[in-house]
Amino acid sequence: MSSMSDQQSVPRVQMLTADGEFAPNEAAAEFLPYFERLGDSDFRQFYRDMVIVRRFDRDAANLQRQGQLALWVPSHGQEAAQVGSGRAARAQDHIFPSYREHVVGMIRGLDPVNILRVLKGVTMGGWDPAENGNFHLYSFVLASQSLHATGYAMGMQFDGTTATGNPETDEAVMVYYGDGASSQGDVNEALVFASSYQTPQVFFLQNNGWAISVPVERQSRVPLALRGPGFGMPGTQIDGNDVFASYAVTAKHLDDARAGHGPALIEAITYRVGAHTTADDPTKYRRDAETADWLPRDPITRLRTFLEARGTEQSFFDDTDAEAADFANDARRRALEIEAPGDEVIFDNVYAEPHPLVTEQKAWLESFEASFEDGSA
Numbered sequence: 001m002s003s004m005s006d007q008q009s010v011p012r013v014q015m016l017t018a019d020g021e022f023a024p025n026e027a028a029a030e031f032l033p034y035f036e037r038l039g040d041s042d043f044r045q046f047y048r049d050m051v052i053v054r055r056f057d058r059d060a061a062n063l064q065r066q067g068q069l070a071l072w073v074p075s076h077g078q079e080a081a082q083v084g085s086g087r088a089a090r091a092q093d094h095i096f097p098s099y100r101e102h103v104v105g106m107i108r109g110l111d112p113v114n115i116l117r118v119l120k121g122v123t124m125g126g127w128d129p130a131e132n133g134n135f136h137l138y139s140f141v142l143a144s145q146s147l148h149a150t151g152y153a154m155g156m157q158f159d160g161t162t163a164t165g166n167p168e169t170d171e172a173v174m175v176y177y178g179d180g181a182s183s184q185g186d187v188n189e190a191l192v193f194a195s196s197y198q199t200p201q202v203f204f205l206q207n208n209g210w211a212i213s214v215p216v217e218r219q220s221r222v223p224l225a226l227r228g229p230g231f232g233m234p235g236t237q238i239d240g241n242d243v244f245a246s247y248a249v250t251a252k253h254l255d256d257a258r259a260g261h262g263p264a265l266i267e268a269i270t271y272r273v274g275a276h277t278t279a280d281d282p283t284k285y286r287r288d289a290e291t292a293d294w295l296p297r298d299p300i301t302r303l304r305t306f307l308e309a310r311g312t313e314q315s316f317f318d319d320t321d322a323e324a325a326d327f328a329n330d331a332r333r334r335a336l337e338i339e340a341p342g343d344e345v346i347f348d349n350v351y352a353e354p355h356p357l358v359t360e361q362k363a364w365l366e367s368f369e370a371s372f373e374d375g376s377a
Helices: 003-009 026-035 040-065 079-088 102-107 112-120 144-159 185-197 224-231 243-258 288-297 299-309 314-336 344-348 356-374
Strands: 094-096 173-178 201-207 235-239 264-269
Touching: 026 243, 040 079, 040 102, 040 112, 040 243, 040 299, 040 314, 079 102, 079 173, 079 201, 079 243, 079 264, 079 299, 094 144, 102 112, 112 314, 144 173, 144 185, 144 201, 173 243, 185 201, 185 224, 201 224, 201 243, 224 235, 224 264, 235 243, 243 264, 288 299, 344 356
Parallel strands: 094 173, 173 201, 201 264, 235 264
Antiparallel strands: none
16 A cells, blocks of 8 residues: 555644544644534535536546547546635635646636547647636646746735735635645745745645655655645645545635735645546556555545435435536537637737738648649649
């Protein structure tokens, strides 16, 4: 088994046990006021978010297997870490994802078909963040988003949109990355700049145990949460399969960031149940016993048990399953209707203003293609 158990050497915030019992541990004490913001409607929303994205995730993987997508990046098992943190952000905050935060994008208002377009390879970027809840583009260049996020957070300071004393309008940034990306230079450089400039920022590290085929213990001899204090910022480790811990800890650190108290790092201990991507075969490097050990800690099952103990009616769960099926079927139908863009996108998005060389190249290609139609080629 990978050394996820070794991460116990630092306090791990947990509020919801693997058995679905609300039993905050000692490490959770300072974050309880943030949990207390929540009510039954929030609990149900968390559950709906997780169930819907898991069904969407499954169907998207099937689309890839059927040749409709070039690649798919699963999020099975990481739903609680993403939903809790995503719901903790305010509308004015900016989110910089890696390439697996599908449900965070959906929470921010992103049409999931835009994600499918990216992974089908028919778009240069995917969406306009300004029109999709400040949810920025996926970053397939590993760890690069950490520098983008830190630079953006520095810009907030220069623009005076943060630490004004008004929590309703103050802005912050949250960036997602994984344990593998934590070994990249970009993340470490981002941590240096964030600490030096005390940026309004949360680094949300999803430690799912494996950087593709490299286990986390090969990357770090100490818990990754300690990277925070090492760079001069708070570092909090959470049970990443506990949606309440994810929400409460993220809410506190984002509030602190907006108030001018600088950046923080959250390490969410979770598990990638399936493959890194559909191009990966985890059976080549991971033992079945390890995965079996994590399956009972499933974040959706955990929250469902909690809701059932509170008297949530069966019709809610049935309706959620039906909603998830409808959501995934609609996304699948629209994904099958996606058409490849015209050649103009190659040229039209190179420069903000027309460029004579690009205009000349575009005209040449149009002429070349037309020659096949009139038989002159």
